[in-house]
Amino acid sequence: MKVRNLFLFVLVSVLLASCNTEKKSQSPEEWSKNAVIYEVNVRQYTVEGTFNAFANRLPQLKELGVDVLWFMPIYPISQEGRKGTLGSYYAVKDYKGINPEFGKAEDFKALVKKAHEMGFKVILDWVANHTGRDNVWVKQHPDWFVKDSVGHILSPFDWTDVAKLDYKNPAMRAAMQDAMAYWVKEFDVDGFRCDVAGEVPTDFWNDTRAKLDKIKPVFMLAEADKAELAQKAFHADYNWPLLSTMNDIAKGKKQATDIDKVLAHHDSVYNPISFKMNFVTNHDENSWNGTEYERMGAGANAFVVLTYTYPGMPLIYTGQEIGLKKRLSFFEKDTVANWNNPAVFNFYKKLNELKHTQPALAVGKEKGQFIRYATTSPSVYIFERKVKGNAVLTVLNLSSQNQIVNFTKAKPSGEYTDYFQNMKTDASRLQGATLLPWQYKVYVSAKK
Known part of the structure; x- marks a missing residue:
């Protein structure tokens, strides 16, 4: 039993040293x-x-x-x-x-x-x-x-x-x-x-x-x-x-x-x-x-x-x-x-x-693809960063007035999680949404 415990201790020590070396290198x-x-x-x-x-x-x-x-x-x-x-x-x-x-x-x-x-x-x-x-x-x-x-x-x-x-x-x-x-x-x-x-x-x-x-x-x-x-x-x-x-x-x-x-x-x-x-x-x-x-x-x-x-x-x-x-x-x-x-x-x-x-x-x-989603408001800035298996969607109202989201061309789609609220949502809900002054939203999603 003591020999087995000693073996496990040595093994764990080697693995930890290996991890530290890999991180340092x-x-x-x-x-x-x-x-x-x-x-x-x-x-x-x-x-x-x-x-x-x-x-x-x-x-x-x-x-x-x-x-x-x-x-x-x-x-x-x-x-x-x-x-x-x-x-x-x-x-x-x-x-x-x-x-x-x-x-x-x-x-x-x-x-x-x-x-x-x-x-x-x-x-x-x-x-x-x-x-x-x-x-x-x-x-x-x-x-x-x-x-x-x-x-x-x-x-x-x-x-x-x-x-x-x-x-x-x-x-x-x-x-x-x-x-x-x-x-x-x-x-x-x-x-x-x-x-x-x-x-x-x-x-x-x-x-x-x-x-x-x-x-x-x-x-x-x-x-x-x-x-x-x-x-x-x-x-x-x-x-x-x-x-x-x-x-x-x-x-x-x-x-x-x-x-x-x-x-x-x-x-x-x-x-x-x-x-x-x-x-x-x-x-x-x-x-x-x-x-x-x-x-x-x-x-x-x-x-x-x-x-x-x-x-x-x-x-x-x-x-x-x-x-x-x-x-x-x-x-x-x-x-x-x-x-x-x-x-x-x-x-x-x-x-x-x-x-x-x-x-x-x-x-x-390894930087993600940058996708810009244009809207009718020059004060709304929406973009997505995407790589295989992951996406981050940022929605910003960069003004002191309420703004309506109205996409003019491409728009995000699919299910996301509101990062700050930890709530599931669908990107389709952004169309027509009202953004309060200086409001920010960040959504994350697993993408295939």
Whole structure:
């Protein structure tokens, strides 16, 4: 009996190890296909504003159901030209250092390990276009920077706290790649979100992706809307066109039917297996342009549903999952004060479950077919994502007025389940239905 129990114990252990190895060995293309990304603002996340304090919040994020943790820059911040008291994360003083505000290197390494053990992926925000004004490279390698006619190092745009790097310099390129590789090798991060990626030469990104993949296959997200970056270097970039269209619809400047142009443009110029990151807010939008509630008003939740069911990977920014309605200060300590909002939390939890359980919502090679159902109302937006064995139907009234559903051409058919109400219904009932202002409906169905 004891021998038999020992045999079973060994067998189970081997099987579990096999499962863990298989999960760990998944490629970024595989683990990102139905993933949700979460942007971590360490400074504002907790009163302490540290890695260790954030690590204690990982169980809540696991319950929420996010998959990829994108950490805003964690590197030391330059003093020279610093904006505000604490400065911008994006004024990097040392690419291989840790911001002491957050803790020590050992703390971040432990955080990554814990996140991995819980099933999260971790990506770092990388600032390759510029450094802080007193970055260690400024004194050591002044020739690595772009200068004006009298030799002064230039700032990109009006960002006076940073210095623009010169990508004509091969030594600088090599040092940048070495710094990125450092975080993959030493901290086991799973990839990078690359700041203003479109301002850095595409050939640098192509070469960097190839070098990093030799260490470990990495996930690459570009802060850009630039098709050439998605040919070789990046899996995804920003869906600014969708965000802009949503903001304009909320303001009455555009109609729901204008969303059609967003996907049409992407499909006409992008690598077919690349995809967009869809979002209603992020650190820039929140701090500089306003919360989603400021910009989208009563339509905010309807637009969130769109970002989850429209082709792409949805993003949640720090505090979004509890209905944060304040702009977080960018250069000062400004903690998310109250994390207790079960109704909003459960709304996002339900959407994350939708993303995980519906193959039709995948991105990349396994993305579902997109079917648009036109109606007589320019404010009604209805579409279906479909793959063999699964379909997700989204119905949106993107206006502040009641709208009648009146299909003009093809229309959905068959039995579905109302995802939020958990009720069976037939798609034929949509014809002639009244949609309330900013109403959203999501239906799921098993399709043969």
